[in-house]
Amino acid sequence: MNVSEAMTAQVVTAGPTDSVQKVAGIMASIETGAVPIVEDDKVVGLITDRDIVLQVVAKGGALSTPASDVMSTDVQTCREGDNMADAAAQMAHHQIRRLVVVSDAGKLAGILSLGDIATDYGAKVVGKTLEEISVDNDA
Numbered sequence: 001m002n003v004s005e006a007m008t009a010q011v012v013t014a015g016p017t018d019s020v021q022k023v024a025g026i027m028a029s030i031e032t033g034a035v036p037i038v039e040d041d042k043v044v045g046l047i048t049d050r051d052i053v054l055q056v057v058a059k060g061g062a063l064s065t066p067a068s069d070v071m072s073t074d075v076q077t078c079r080e081g082d083n084m085a086d087a088a089a090q091m092a093h094h095q096i097r098r099l100v101v102v103s104d105a106g107k108l109a110g111i112l113s114l115g116d117i118a119t120d121y122g123a124k125v126v127g128k129t130l131e132e133i134s135v136d137n138d139a
Contacts, residue, residue: 003087004080006117007101007110013038014067016045020052021063034111036100037071041107043100045071077102080109087112 013036014023023035027049037045047067055061055070077100078087087099091114101110 001084002080003078003082003084003099003101003112004109006084006119007080007112008116009110011036011108011111013108014047015039016066016068016071018067019064020047020056020061020067020070023047023067024049024052024063034098036075036108036111037067038108043075043077043102043108044068045073046075046100047071075100078112079104084117088117 012026012030012032014026016037016039018037026035027033033049035047036043037047045068047070051070051072056063056065076090076094076096078090080101080103091097091099098111098113100108101112103109
């Protein structure tokens with residue numbers, strides 16, 4: 001099974017200059033925990049609800065803080081045609097719960113989450129992936 005068969009293709013994005021308040025509003029309106037940050041049709045970052053809490057709210061930062069100040073720029077991606085098992089292994093290796101899916105041209109094509117894998121690929125794979133994501137590598 002390919003990533004394109006399970007990914008969420010309709011992805012709402014934000015820009016690097018959008019405020020974290022706007023990004024949080026997007027998250028709330030579409031019930032997601034991550035929003036890709038896109039500039040000139042390319043993914044330049046990913047901002048999660050956790051990023052906003054830890055880097056803005058916990059530090060008493062302004063809600064007007066631009067997404068570019070908070071987003072992760074080392075975004076893990078996969079391609080639409082990649083095998084689901086490889087994508088799950090990538091999630092496990094990097095201890096992440098979602099991958100940004102890009103086209104061969106490098107443009108945003110979707111997001112693949114653990115939930116997508118569970119729905120379309122199987123609970124056993126999700127269980128193993130989640131187990132590896134949850135390992136404390138600092139211990």
